[in-house]
Each structure stands twice: as structure tokens, then as C-alpha cells.
Amino acid sequence: MTKQDVQTDQIILEAARKVFQRSGFGGARMQEIADEAGINKASLHYYYRSKNKLFQTVFREDIQLFLVPLVGILRDPSLSLEVRIRTFVGSYIKTLTENPGLPLFIMQELSSNPGRLISLLEQNVPGIGDRYDEASAERPDGEHGVRETMFLGVFIRQIRHGMESGELNKVDPEQYILSMISMCVFPFVGRPMIRLLLGKDEQEYRDFLMDRESEIIEYLLRVLFKDYGSRHAVS
Amino acid sequence: MTKQDVQTDQIILEAARKVFQRSGFGGARMQEIADEAGINKASLHYYYRSKNKLFQTVFREDIQLFLVPLVGILRDPSLSLEVRIRTFVGSYIKTLTENPGLPLFIMQELSSNPGRLISLLEQNVPGIGDRYDEASAERPDGEHGVRETMFLGVFIRQIRHGMESGELNKVDPEQYILSMISMCVFPFVGRPMIRLLLGKDEQEYRDFLMDRESEIIEYLLRVLFKDYGSRHAVS
DNA sequence: ATTTGATTTGACTATTTAGTCAAACCAAAA
DNA sequence: TTTTGGTTTGACTAAATAGTCAAATCAAAT
Numbered sequence: 233m234t235k236q237d238v239q240t241d242q243i244i245l246e247a248a249r250k251v252f253q254r255s256g257f258g259g260a261r262m263q264e265i266a267d268e269a270g271i272n273k274a275s276l277h278y279y280y281r282s283k284n285k286l287f288q289t290v291f292r293e294d295i296q297l298f299l300v301p302l303v304g305i306l307r308d309p310s311l312s313l314e315v316r317i318r319t320f321v322g323s324y325i326k327t328l329t330e331n332p333g334l335p336l337f338i339m340q341e342l343s344s345n346p347g348r349l350i351s352l353l354e355q356n357v358p359g360i361g362d363r364y365d366e367a368s369a370e371r372p373d374g375e376h377g378v379r380e381t382m383f384l385g386v387f388i389r390q391i392r393h394g395m396e397s398g399e400l401n402k403v404d405p406e407q408y409i410l411s412m413i414s415m416c417v418f419p420f421v422g423r424p425m426i427r428l429l430l431g432k433d434e435q436e437y438r439d440f441l442m443d444r445e446s447e448i449i450e451y452l453l454r455v456l457f458k459d460y461g462s463r464h465a466v467s
Numbered sequence: 468m469t470k471q472d473v474q475t476d477q478i479i480l481e482a483a484r485k486v487f488q489r490s491g492f493g494g495a496r497m498q499e500i501a502d503e504a505g506i507n508k509a510s511l512h513y514y515y516r517s518k519n520k521l522f523q524t525v526f527r528e529d530i531q532l533f534l535v536p537l538v539g540i541l542r543d544p545s546l547s548l549e550v551r552i553r554t555f556v557g558s559y560i561k562t563l564t565e566n567p568g569l570p571l572f573i574m575q576e577l578s579s580n581p582g583r584l585i586s587l588l589e590q591n592v593p594g595i596g597d598r599y600d601e602a603s604a605e606r607p608d609g610e611h612g613v614r615e616t617m618f619l620g621v622f623i624r625q626i627r628h629g630m631e632s633g634e635l636n637k638v639d640p641e642q643y644i645l646s647m648i649s650m651c652v653f654p655f656v657g658r659p660m661i662r663l664l665l666g667k668d669e670q671e672y673r674d675f676l677m678d679r680e681s682e683i684i685e686y687l688l689r690v691l692f693k694d695y696g697s698r699h700a701v702s
Numbered sequence: 703a704t705t706t707g708a709t710t711t712g713a714c715t716a717t718t719t720a721g722t723c724a725a726a727c728c729a730a731a732a
Numbered sequence: 733t734t735t736t737g738g739t740t741t742g743a744c745t746a747a748a749t750a751g752t753c754a755a756a757t758c759a760a761a762t
Binding site for chain 1: 493571577639646652656660683685690
Binding site for chain 3: 496497498508509512516517518
């Protein structure tokens with residue numbers, strides 16, 4: 233019957249996100265989440281039956297946010313290779329700047345419970361976890377070698393083509409993608425350590441991250457495109 | 468009086484390392500550590516007074532292990548730029564292959580408690596945390612701009628020199644270092660997610676990581692050295 | 703004003719968990 | 733064999749924590 237301006241369940245969700253990201257599932261306390269949301273612990277349970285349920289809701293949203301650039305940009309068949317790289321890096325840096333705690337949280341929870349990701353993704357993309365599970369060696373022939381193309385197939389084929397046509401330097405496409413993701417994500421995962429190593433305060437590090445997008449793109453294109461040096465003559 | 472073949476405190480330490488790495492400080496249970504070590508929980512407290520004490524011991528060792536390549540190789544004044552890069556990547560990949568859970572654990576704990584790193588390092592390198600602490604803006608002049616050279620100064624100066632002499636492409640040295648570290652470390656931090664994205668099982672991913680060292684070095688040199696293309700003509 | 707149904711709360715319970723302790727154990731020295 | 737001092741253990745305590753519940757509150761509809 234009652235309707236508030238700002239929905240309580242959304243406030244709770246944001247509070248929970250904050251606390252879970254700071255302390256992980258095991259370290260998070262329901263009381264802490266209630267305090268952060270400015271409500272009673274009993275109310276917390278009124279909205280989300282249990283800690284597990286609350287966590288699942290937060291985590292499901294987070295993982296989706298994290299995967300959007302991957303499934304969206306990397307699979308879009310309309311993009312040229314260079315534009316795809318530029319767009320991906322730009323979009324990922326943007327997402328992560330807006331949600332700095334996201335990747336570490338996801339990595340941590342995935343690491344302590346890898347099955348969680350599988351079951352979450354299975355709901356959207358049936359069969360994706362097949363090769364992940366150690367035990368499931370059996371699979372009908374004919375599907376072999378297709379699995380890896382689920383998310384990244386378009387991108388990988390594009391790189392292979394460019395290599396065959398002689399336009400690109402020789403690289404392992406999977407290694408290349410991993411490097412791309414690494415350079416985007418790690419600065420957020422390793423923030424405190426990097427800050428210390430580079431001797432930067434919070435503001436300096438934010439500025440540093442602002443410059444990062446173009447720097448990464450530069451590396452990626454220089455590594456991949458044979459003619460990059462001549463296209464962008466370096467002083 | 469009694470001395471065992473394998474020291475109990477070492478067994479405990481390894482068990483604790485395993486559990487802490489899996490669940491973090493907050494999520495770890497003393498009972499779980501005791502089980503993992505095959506001893507009674509009371510014995511656990513006999514050897515390490517408290518959970519905090521045990522954690523500190525584990526974390527101190529881990530952070531040291533993680534920083535060895537950084538402070539060792541990156542600061543060694545005797546190495547040429549190319550050898551430094553090659554050695555660093557090789558050494559880091561090796562360390563992380565032997566301790567796959569290390570970086571995620573460190574990143575997580577550092578993130579939920581950044582002060583911990585400072586106080587640990589202060590013991591060895593007094594003054595290192597000065598710029599880290601938001602509040603400490605005041606510092607005697609003359610020391611400014613020297614702070615970042617604490618760990619990375621040798622490396623950064625070497626890159627600057629090469630750029631001035633025209634041997635190297637223009638890059639931001641700090642961004643370059645971050646990219647190098649990112650490409651080494653992230654594959655271990657994001658293991659479960661990358662495995663899923665690339666559709667690899669554990670064995671395949673291990674093989675994939677074995678090839679990574681040379682691939683990263685290739686990227687790094689190609690980005691940095693102007694003549695890399697001609698030195699290593701790519702078919 | 704009264705009713706109604708959703709929401710909020712303080713007080714409660716049950717369980718988990720870090721940490722303690724006295725007694726038992728054990729291997730070597732006397 | 734007895735003693736000694738480090739080690740191990742089961743049983744315990746105190747504190748923290750997830751989850752419950754009946755009563756109070758509140759805002760809108762009648």
C-alpha cells in the first residue's frame with residue numbers, strides 16, 4: 233500500500249553491494265548492511281529472506297554489469313576490428329570507473345565458488361559451462377572447437393582473417409584478448425597496491441586512470457597492426 | 468623438547484594460507500584451518516594465539532613473496548631495459564604459477580584494509596606510505612617527485628633515457644609498468660572467469676599460461692622498441 | 703474516524719565461532 | 733621407572749551473528 237519516493241529494497245541492495253564488495257560474502261554482516269541502509273536488521277530480513285538470497289540478488293546484477301561489454305561489444309558482428317578494440321576498451325574503462333569495486337568482488341566470489349558463475353550463466357546461455365566442469369569430458373562430436381566461440385568467436389575470427397591477409401602481426405588471438413582484458417581490469421583490482429607502487433594519492437590515481445584508455449588502445453593497436461607505426465608516425 | 472619431522476607450525480601456516488586464500492580473513496574459520504592442518508582447534512591456538520596473529524603471519528609472508536620480483540628485478544641497476552623486462556615477466560609468471568591464489572588474496576585483503584600494507588612496508592621501508600595517506604599533504608620540499616622512484620625509479624629513468632635518445636617509442640612509463648604487471652598478474656586473479664570465457668578446462672588453462680610469458684614479452688618489446696619489427700621480422 | 707494491509711521495530715532464540723583451560727598424553731632425560 | 737616439560741585434546745565460556753516474531757506504526761482507502 234505504502235510507496236516511498238526511494239524504494240527501500242533498492243536502498244538495501246546498494247547498501248548490501250557496498251558491504252559485500254568491501255568484505256565478501258563471508259566477511260559481510262547483516263547488521264552492517266542494515267546500518268549502511270539506515271534500517272533495522274529485522275526489516276532487512278523482511279525484504280530479503282536471508283543473507284544468501286540478498287547476496288544472490290546483488291551478485292547476479294554485478295556479474296551482468298561486468299559481462300555486458302564482453303557479450304555486447306565483442307560479439308557485435310557489425311564492428312571493424314579496430315573499432316571493436318577501441319569501443320571495448322572505452323566501454324570497459326567507463327563501466328569500471330563507475331563501479332570500481334566490481335571486478336575484485338566478482339573475482340573473489342568466483343574464486344571461492346566457481347560453480348556460482350556457471351549456474352548463473354546457464355540460465356541465460358545453456359551449455360556454456362560444459363567444458364568448465366572437470367568431470368564432463370563427454371560431448372557429442374561435431375561441437376568440438378566451437379565452444380570457445382561462444383563469446384569471443386567473432387573477435388577471434390576477425391583477428392585470424394587479418395593475420396591471413398597479412399594486415400596483422402602474428403599473435404595468439406586468445407592471449408591477445410586476455411591481455412586486453414587484463415590491462416583494462418587489473419588497475420581496478422590492484423588499485424591499493426598500484427597506488428602505493430606509483431606513489432599516487434586517490435586523486436592522482438583517478439587522473440592516471442583517465443589517461444589509461446588511450447594508452448591501452450595505443451598498445452593494442454601497435455601490437456596488432458603492422459602499419460600502425462607508419463599510420464601514426466611517432467615523433 | 469619434542470621435535471617432529473615436519474614442524475607443526477609450518478603445517479598450520481600452510482593450512483591457514485590455503486583457507487585464508489580461499490575465503491579471506493572474514494570468511495575463514497579457525498575450525499576449518501584446524502581441520503585442514505589435521506589438528507585440534509585448541510592446538511591451533513596453542514601455536515598461534517589468535518586468528519589475527521595467524522593471519523598476520525601468513526599475510527606478511529605472502530606480501531613479501533608477491534613483492535620480491537618488483538623490488539628485486541625492477542630496481543636492480545645492472546640490467547639493461549630489455550633484459551629487465553624479460554626477467555621480470557619470467558620471474559613473475561613463475562612465482563604466480565607456483566602460488567596461483569596469491570594475488571587475489573593480497574588484492575582482496577589490501578582492498579578491505581589498505582592500511583595493512585602500509586604498516587607492513589613501513590617496517591622495511593620507512594616513509595613509503597607518506598603519499599598514500601590522504602591526510603598527509605605536508606612534506607618538506609626537495610623530496611617532491613622522488614617518492615615514485617622508491618620502487619620503480621630505475622626502470623622509469625631507463626625508459627625516459629631510451630625515449631630521449633630516440634631508441635624507444637613514446638609511452639608513459641608508469642602506464643607501461645602497470646600494463647606489464649597487469650598482463651602478468653590478471654590471468655591468475657581472473658582465472659575462473661577467463662577459463663569460462665575461453666572455454667578451457669584446468670589443464671588447457673595451465674598450458675595456456677605456459678605460453679603466456681613469451682607472448683607478453685613480445686607485446687611489451689614491440690610496443691616499446693622502435694626497431695623491434697625489423698629485429699624480429701614477422702613472416 | 704475507522705479500517706486495512708503493508709512496513710518497521712525491539713526483544714528474542716538458536717547457532718556459530720573465537721578463544722580458554724585443566725587434564726591427558728608423550729617422548730626423552732635422569 | 734619416574735620425572736619433566738612440551739604438546740594435544742575434549743569440554744567449556746563468552747561473544748557474535750543470522751534469523752524470528754508479536755506488537756507497534758504508518759499511510760492510504762473507506
